[in-house]
Amino acid sequence: MTEFLGQHQLLLWILTVFIDLGFAVLCYRLFGRTGLYGVVIFSLLLANIMGPKLTVIGGLQTSMGVILYSSIFFATDLLSEKYGRKEAQRAVLLGFFVSVALVVMTQISMLFLPSSMPQTSAFALSVHEATVTLFDYTPRFVFGSLLAYLISQSFDVWVFHRIRKATDGRHLWLRNTGSTLLSQAIDTLIYGLVVWWGLVDLVTALQLAGAKYVFKFAIAVIDTPFIYLACRWQSK
Numbered sequence: 616m617t618e619f620l621g622q623h624q625l626l627l628w629i630l631t632v633f634i635d636l637g638f639a640v641l642c643y644r645l646f647g648r649t650g651l652y653g654v655v656i657f658s659l660l661l662a663n664i665m666g667p668k669l670t671v672i673g674g675l676q677t678s679m680g681v682i683l684y685s686s687i688f689f690a691t692d693l694l695s696e697k698y699g700r701k702e703a704q705r706a707v708l709l710g711f712f713v714s715v716a717l718v719v720m721t722q723i724s725m726l727f728l729p730s731s732m733p734q735t736s737a738f739a740l741s742v743h744e745a746t747v748t749l750f751d752y753t754p755r756f757v758f759g760s761l762l763a764y765l766i767s768q769s770f771d772v773w774v775f776h777r778i779r780k781a782t783d784g785r786h787l788w789l790r791n792t793g794s795t796l797l798s799q800a801i802d803t804l805i806y807g808l809v810v811w812w813g814l815v816d817l818v819t820a821l822q823l824a825g826a827k828y829v830f831k832f833a834i835a836v837i838d839t840p841f842i843y844l845a846c847r848w849q850s851k
Contacts, residue, residue: 628672631682632834636841639686643845648698654690654712655826658683662752663717663760664749675826684769688795694792695844696787703719703775707768716747718757721750767802771795787846788839795835 622628635658642650666680687710694703729743730736771794778790807824815823 624670625673628682628830631836632685633842634840635683636689636838639689640841640845643690643693644848648694648702651694652706652709653688654686655706656713657792657827658685659710659714659764660685660717662687663714666760667749672830675829676823677827677830681827681830682834684704685831685838687768688798688835689773689838689842691771692775692791692794694843695772696778696791696846700776703772705771707772710768711765713762714761718752718761721746722752725750755813756810759806762809763802763805766805768797770801771798774798787843790841791842792835795838796832799831799835800828803831 620630639651639654639658642654644650662680662684665683666678669676670679671677691703691706694706725743725747729739732739741843743851775790775794775796778786778793782789803824807827808818811820811823815818
């Protein structure tokens with residue numbers, strides 16, 4: 616199975632998106648509104664940890680952070696639909712706070728030197744180096760990712776309710792997909808310009824952002840059946 620999926624990365628990507636959204640739906644089914652808060656926090660933490668892992672899907676380079684970020688928009692849109700704008704915005708701010716706390720605490724953790732005890736020194740050093748690789752964020756990355764998240768998620772909540780009002784509560788698919796596509800475009804543009812522009816030239820930064828948006832576009836379409844399924848259940 617490992618060899619098969621290694622040779623069919625596009626299929627693996629599709630399966631991963633379905634599994635990620637499936638867990639989000641199950642979390643809502645089991646824990647209701649609290650579960651959706653959990654989805655936002657879990658997905659943000661996972662996206663931050665796995666974000667530096669780059670891969671190529673269908674000839675386009677992307678990061679695991681893009682794939683594992685999908686359920687955040689699902690969760691905030693479902694909170695908007697079932698519990699209102701205030702609850703969705705609260706989840707966005709909670710996610711922002713958790714992201715800041717993650718950055719602060721991981722930076723502090725890296726100040727601790729690895730153990731020098733003979734029995735564990737080699738293992739401790741390897742873990743320390745791996746941790747530094749994952750969490751030694753540049754200021755540009757921290758600022759760009761947090762800014763992109765806060766603006767795009769807040770915009771997602773706002774435009775979701777604008778579309779809902781304009782359509783008199785009809786066409787859930789339109790406000791779910793429309794709000795996600797627009798907010799993901801903002802997220803991708805901010806991240807591309809703040810994080811990548813300067814490290815690479817403007818054209819390359821926009822190309823990297825455009826490649827990521829292709830995957831975000833696909834995820835926005837895929838998650839629509841999941842939100843319809845979740846909306847059929849009673850609120851908790």
